[in-house]
Amino acid sequence: xxxxxxxxxxxxxxxxxxxxxxxxxxxxxxxxxxxxxxxxxxxxxxxxxxxxxxxxxxxxxxxxxxxxxxxxxxxxxxxxxxxxxxxxxxxxxxxxxxxxxxxxxxxxxxxxxxxxxxxxxxxxxxxxxxxxxxxxxxxxxxxxxxxxxxxxxxxxxxxxxxxxxxxxxxxxxxxxxxxxxxxxxxxxxxxxxxxxxxxxxxxxxxxxxxxxxxxxxxxxxxxxxxxxxxxxxxxxxxxxxxxxxxxxxxxxxxxxxx
Numbered sequence: 001x002x003x004x005x006x007x008x009x010x011x012x013x014x015x016x017x018x019x020x021x022x023x024x025x026x027x028x029x030x031x032x033x034x035x036x037x038x039x040x041x042x043x044x045x046x047x048x049x050x051x052x053x054x055x056x057x058x059x060x061x062x063x064x065x066x067x068x069x070x071x072x073x074x075x076x077x078x079x080x081x082x083x084x085x086x087x088x089x090x091x092x093x094x095x096x097x098x099x100x101x102x103x104x105x106x107x108x109x110x111x112x113x114x115x116x117x118x119x120x121x122x123x124x125x126x127x128x129x130x131x132x133x134x135x136x137x138x139x140x141x142x143x144x145x146x147x148x149x150x151x152x153x154x155x156x157x158x159x160x161x162x163x164x165x166x167x168x169x170x171x172x173x174x175x176x177x178x179x180x181x182x183x184x185x186x187x188x189x190x191x192x193x194x195x196x197x198x199x200x201x202x203x204x205x206x207x208x209x210x211x212x213x214x215x216x217x218x219x220x221x222x223x224x225x226x227x228x229x230x231x232x233x234x235x236x237x238x239x240x241x242x243x244x245x246x247x248x249x250x251x252x253x254x255x256x257x258x
Contacts, residue, residue: 002257003202005032006042006064006189006215007248010127010171011208012225013041014052015243019128026055028249031258033059040064040192042185044169044177044211046105046146049129066105067169067211068188069145069179079191082143083180087165091147091178092137094159103148106138113137118150122174147178171209186214204257206240206248207232223251 007013013021033039042064043050053060062073071078083091088104092113095102101116103123111134112119123129138144151159156176160168167184170176185207193203205212205219208228216222216236224236225247233239240251252258 001202002037002204002221002255003198004038004040004193004196004204005029005252005257006040006185006192006203006205006219008185008207008209008212009041009043009045009050009052011227011243012206012212013056013243013248016126017244019052021053021055022244022246022248024246024249025243028252028258029056029059032252035258037257038062038196038198042188042205042207042212042215043067044146044148044171044209046070046110048108048110049123049131051130052128062192064185064188064192064215066146067177067179068183068185069105070107071188071191073192073195078195079188080145081180081183082145083147083178084165085144087163087180088144088147090163091149091159091166094155095149098151098155100155101150103133103146104138104144105146105148106142106144109134109138109142111136111138116150118174122150122172145179148175149178150175169211169213171211177211184214185212186218189215189218204255206251208243221255 038061040062044067064071070080102113168176201220203219204221205215206223208225222236224233224239226242240247
């Protein structure tokens with residue numbers, strides 16, 4: 001019996017085409033919630049950048065944000081883990097060396113180090129994010145929960161290979177999300193499940209990108225959207241239709257969740 005559902009946002013709950021949650025998904029989640037099933041968000045976005053869930057906000061029981069680095073239910077922080085400050089300093093050195101932009105996420109602030117037009121091109125035009133980023137590094141001493149550098153896979157491989165305390169998960173060709181080592185959506189699901197007294201077998205997770213791989217593998221049932229990449233589809237227990245083709249509704253019906 002499924003007691004908790006975990007949903008990625010972009011490309012899973014929210015269409016890249018319309019920037020909205022399909023009506024079929026909204027109605028499906030209302031039915032699930034009414035039957036007592038808990039609904040959690042599992043996203044690479046920091047909470048400050050979640051601007052597209054108004055139609056289901058009243059149904060959400062908790063959040064995995066910044067790929068698991070900051071998780072909360074109501075006013076209760078379930079878990080949080082910033083990147084070690086030494087690793088942040090090393091990352092900045094690489095940003096200077098290769099001249100790339102990086103979004104730096106704190107608890108209450110988001111800043112762009114070495115800003116480039118690509119940040120606006122992707123976050124404002126493709127992801128429909130309307131947020132005024134700060135400039136430069138976060139203030140001295142402030143925790144950094146996630147760094148999102150706009151780099152190629154080749155540069156990512158070099159950097160991550162030389163930093164022992166971080167983990168990277170790419171869900172867009174232009175950038176990757178970097179968190180502290182051991183922090184990802186899969187480990188966050190374990191923490192939420194423990195907090196809510198669910199067994200892992202009672203959880204079901206949905207995703208479409210590379211940063212969803214750990215939670216798809218960890219959940220009792222892992223569902224890949226039809227618009228997901230091949231690696232995620234191979235790792236999932238079930239592949240549903242795309243976000244624009246009633247994918248969440250179809251999967252919940254398939255497993256008799258609703």
